[in-house]
Amino acid sequence: MSARDEVLRRVRAARPAVPVAVPREYLAVDGAEDLVALLVDRLLDYKATVRRCNPDELAGTVAELLSGASTVVAPSGAPEGWLSGYQGRVLRDGEPQQLAVADLDAPGVAVLTGCAVAVARTGTLILDAGPDQGRRALSLVPDHHVCVVHSGQVAGGVPEALARLADPTQPLTLISGPSATSDIELNRVEGVHGPRRLDVVVVVG
Amino acid sequence: MSGGNIVARRPFPAAAREELGDAQLRANLRKATHTIRDKRLRVVGEVPDWEALRQSGAAIKDDVLSRLPELLEEFEATATAAGATVHWARDAAEACAVVTQLVRDTGATEVVKVKSMATQEIGLNEALEAAGIDAVETDLAELIVQLADDTPSHILVPAIHYNRSQIREIFTRNGLSALTDDPPALAEAARRHLRAKFLSARVGISGANFAVAESGALVVVESEGNGRMCLTLPETLISVVGIEKILPTFRDLEVFLQLLPRSSTGERMNPYTSLWTGVTPGDGPQTVHIVLVDNGRTETLADDVGRQALRCIRCSACLNVCPVYERVGGHAYGSVYPGPIGAILSPQMSGEGANRTLPYASTLCGACYDACPVQINIPEVLVHLRQTGPHPVAERAAMRALSWAMRDRRRYTAALRAARRGAAPVRWVAGRRGTVRHLPWPLSRWTSTRDAPLPAKQTFREWWATERGQA
Numbered sequence: 001m002s003a004r005d006e007v008l009r010r011v012r013a014a015r016p017a018v019p020v021a022v023p024r025e026y027l028a029v030d031g032a033e034d035l036v037a038l039l040v041d042r043l044l045d046y047k048a049t050v051r052r053c054n055p056d057e058l059a060g061t062v063a064e065l066l067s068g069a070s071t072v073v074a075p076s077g078a079p080e081g082w083l084s085g086y087q088g089r090v091l092r093d094g095e096p097q098q099l100a101v102a103d104l105d106a107p108g109v110a111v112l113t114g115c116a117v118a119v120a121r122t123g124t125l126i127l128d129a130g131p132d133q134g135r136r137a138l139s140l141v142p143d144h145h146v147c148v149v150h151s152g153q154v155a156g157g158v159p160e161a162l163a164r165l166a167d168p169t170q171p172l173t174l175i176s177g178p179s180a181t182s183d184i185e186l187n188r189v190e191g192v193h194g195p196r197r198l199d200v201v202v203v204v205g
Numbered sequence: 206m207s208g209g210n211i212v213a214r215r216p217f218p219a220a221a222r223e224e225l226g227d228a229q230l231r232a233n234l235r236k237a238t239h240t241i242r243d244k245r246l247r248v249v250g251e252v253p254d255w256e257a258l259r260q261s262g263a264a265i266k267d268d269v270l271s272r273l274p275e276l277l278e279e280f281e282a283t284a285t286a287a288g289a290t291v292h293w294a295r296d297a298a299e300a301c302a303v304v305t306q307l308v309r310d311t312g313a314t315e316v317v318k319v320k321s322m323a324t325q326e327i328g329l330n331e332a333l334e335a336a337g338i339d340a341v342e343t344d345l346a347e348l349i350v351q352l353a354d355d356t357p358s359h360i361l362v363p364a365i366h367y368n369r370s371q372i373r374e375i376f377t378r379n380g381l382s383a384l385t386d387d388p389p390a391l392a393e394a395a396r397r398h399l400r401a402k403f404l405s406a407r408v409g410i411s412g413a414n415f416a417v418a419e420s421g422a423l424v425v426v427e428s429e430g431n432g433r434m435c436l437t438l439p440e441t442l443i444s445v446v447g448i449e450k451i452l453p454t455f456r457d458l459e460v461f462l463q464l465l466p467r468s469s470t471g472e473r474m475n476p477y478t479s480l481w482t483g484v485t486p487g488d489g490p491q492t493v494h495i496v497l498v499d500n501g502r503t504e505t506l507a508d509d510v511g512r513q514a515l516r517c518i519r520c521s522a523c524l525n526v527c528p529v530y531e532r533v534g535g536h537a538y539g540s541v542y543p544g545p546i547g548a549i550l551s552p553q554m555s556g557e558g559a560n561r562t563l564p565y566a567s568t569l570c571g572a573c574y575d576a577c578p579v580q581i582n583i584p585e586v587l588v589h590l591r592q593t594g595p596h597p598v599a600e601r602a603a604m605r606a607l608s609w610a611m612r613d614r615r616r617y618t619a620a621l622r623a624a625r626r627g628a629a630p631v632r633w634v635a636g637r638r639g640t641v642r643h644l645p646w647p648l649s650r651w652t653s654t655r656d657a658p659l660p661a662k663q664t665f666r667e668w669w670a671t672e673r674g675q676a
Binding site: 002003004006007008010011012013014015016017018019020021022023024025026027042045046094098101102105119121122123124129135136137140141157158159162163168169170171172173174175176177178179180181182183184185186187188189190191192193194195 | 233236237238240241253254257258260261264265267268270271272273274277278287292293294295299343344345346349362364365368369372388389391392393395396399400403404420421422428429430431433434436437438448455456458459460462463466470472473474475476477478479480481482485487488489497499503504506507509512
């Protein structure tokens, strides 16, 4: 008997045959009044940098945050306007080829992406590999990640945010603050393998 | 039927006695577990629907266990359709053989690993090493344990038994330089050490926190970004997944992504969570394997009371609140699953060796049950395992005799009277406590870990008779 058949046979023999009803009494809608304020509060708590701006100020805010970066990597679908104030070199991933990992890992490289949804209650950005986010390595290898969130993308709690994702079979990355570890004496320390600097630009209006 | 690193080699009492002698260990554990306890309480306290989430979490897992054959087949079909190759393994040895062969097929001699309880459980690193393949642990705590040539002592933080200065020493011994023993400096040293390995690795190995049947997606919850590196950069990804990790739908994650981070690291959300569904062209590994492992889970599933242990999402909240774990640490349990959950999981997954002593590694205080995000009634299972487990012949004979005496009122009254007469000479030794601390052999085996109470001077029935004149 193959391992597959053997395991399935054992599971069939052992499982309880009683159907289980699953209650879902938890909050489907978070109910917070000012989602943007909540998101900002939670992001700051994780030691991310947060800037609020209106759409006209976006390019200037992004340029200011990226002023220390000599090169910015951007997914091919990131709007031109986001980078119109930035003076350094811009590398578009996939135009024409995917950037090499070494390019992403070079010193002074930052990455600029959007996101699919943000979760206010937990301070989480969800990237779903959409055109303005690109493949997963982009927001991972560079040491500095700038993420643009529009206020309309902010959901209250986790259930609302997951329900908003158009296609959950796309590669998904949930990001809550810069990379961190709790492995030394169970204290949280920011800055391990992922980007050590996370800047979030919340565009209101 | 099972194996790997879940079988204790020494009985818990012997191992615990030795660990208790290490004052530094106890100080480290006390500091770490108390830090995390307070954080967990704070972030759990701010969730108004926490109890409803726990109830849903428990019910979703119970539903999975009752539909497991269908859900496993569904997961196999959806993951395969998404481009993954699904393998099955009956036990630890078979799982290791499957993974080793898959790595060999790539020609790689080094793999990068995401922290994974399943691969710890099956002893994968040892198997790969025997096959000449270097398995590099990339989680900071796993790296510390690997560099120290030690074994994990906690589910979430395998190096919880080391403090910062001990960690710096381990790093220095292995050529990783950290300027100070400040945690940020230590994290920086680990980043530099692993960077080149991430960027050049051809094979990544992971576990999975959840496997979604309806879509074939796998989920890894982590903090440092080492997981993302291993899941994204290599050409080949092999994920070892216990068969109980299945969730029916993507929507079910809305419950577990709230329960898990708050219970484990005491954060509202962990820094990084990755979900991937088979192969995505142009993004991440283009060869994806999933190894579904039984290794004693079906034996656990067969027990009506004990199967709730399979709800476990490996958050380790029960370890952090356990008064026994806090004092003896994880190594005393002799399994990769220590603490309260280990005391019910290890003996059920493998009844071998010293595992039968593990259900006694508890005071039954119930703190673990309160903390468990999926409401595993750990004390209930502990008692159940004690009742159904083996007992010494003398104890069984004594309990049978007691049961015979207590079944009949006259026999019981006579026995009480005899016991009181027998206890009279030792009553003055017991003094006002009314208990005896040390009895002579063979009864000393009973009093070595507990006091023996003396029979009361008067029974309730006798008191009633003197007060009301009726027997």
